[in-house]
Amino acid sequence: MHGFASICTIIGGMTTVLDVRTPLLTVADAATYLNVSADTVRRLINSGALPARRLSAQRGAHLRILRDDLASYVNEMAELAECAASGDFDLDNGSSLS
Numbered sequence: 001m002h003g004f005a006s007i008c009t010i011i012g013g014m015t016t017v018l019d020v021r022t023p024l025l026t027v028a029d030a031a032t033y034l035n036v037s038a039d040t041v042r043r044l045i046n047s048g049a050l051p052a053r054r055l056s057a058q059r060g061a062h063l064r065i066l067r068d069d070l071a072s073y074v075n076e077m078a079e080l081a082e083c084a085a086s087g088d089f090d091l092d093n094g095s096s097l098s
Contacts, residue, residue, distance in 0.1 A: 024053070024064035033070065041065075049073065 030050070031038045042063075044050035051069045054061040 023067045025067060025070060027052075027063050027065070030065045030070055034074070044073070 031041045045052040052063045
């Protein structure tokens with residue numbers, strides 16, 4: 001259990017405490033899964049596109065990504081790509097054409 005009592009969110013203004021047994025990924029794990037760099041994953045986190053949590057409330061604490069959040073992000077991106085490929089989505093303003 002690594003001695004961590006809780007995991008706090010860093011995205012948004014409120015702190016959410018999660019069970020430490022929740023399946024979490026490191027930034028490196030998420031980068032490998034997405035086939036991007038760790039810096040790209042950090043940019044996604046900082047932009048709010050990919051939710052992440054810190055292992056403590058201290059600045060500089062290690063980031064972790066919930067598997068479900070990563071899966072949701074991947075599904076969202078796949079849906080956007082599918083809509084763009086079918087012509088049902090306007091990439092310039094992010095809206096459906098139908």
